[in-house]
């Protein structure tokens with residue numbers, strides 16, 4: 001079994017009867033969602049909120065009960081993936097473009113459990129570009145602002161140069177700031193600019209990270 005599958009499946013064990021569960025997005029949390037589907041068929045009773053249309057589709061295929069945010073004030077737990085994890089369990093997320101809903105759901109959750117392959121662990125965030133969701137009309141304005149912050153921004157596009165559109169109808173700027181010394185400060189600074197919807201910097205949000213390798217899963221708790 002590969003690291004993603006080991007970590008993903010182990011995270012499903014954190015979910016208990018009666019919980020409201022946030023379902024993240026990506027190829028690692030996929031294994032958690034499939035494992036939850038299995039547990040539901042065996043009798044587990046939970047209600048879930050997906051963080052993307054892709055995950056909503058998967059949950060529906062697996063007959064996982066979904067609940068709307070309008071009926072829920074907070075969640076017990078969210079399981080999600082990550083693109084980078086630093087030693088303080090701060091993250092870069094949004095490689096799949098779902099960062100806004102992922103961050104909103106995580107912020108409403110008592111516990112955020114991250115699942116990742118060990119290649120996602122880094123000493124300092126920043127080798128992976130920071131995805132920044134922007135209102136399309138403001139894209140060029142935000143990109144210019146980022147260049148004044150010693151960063152560079154690239155509009156996320158497909159192979160035909162068509163911009164990627166998020167589930168919220170926005171664009172993504174993938175932003176390179178080099179190594180990030182102060183992720184919280186950078187997140188706050190980015191969000192001051194009109195047109196920025198949200199960033200993929202998740203600071204002080206994670207409760208536990210399950211990091212998988214073919215040899216097993218390391219459980220990293222926030223210090």
Ligand SMILES: O=C(CO)[C@H](O)[C@H](O)COP(=O)(O)O
Pocket residue numbers: 024025026027028029080081082083092093094095096097098099102
């Ligand atoms: O943030 C995300 C999507 O917006 C994903 O959780 C992140 O990209 C990790 O994905 P994967 O588990 O496929 O490597």
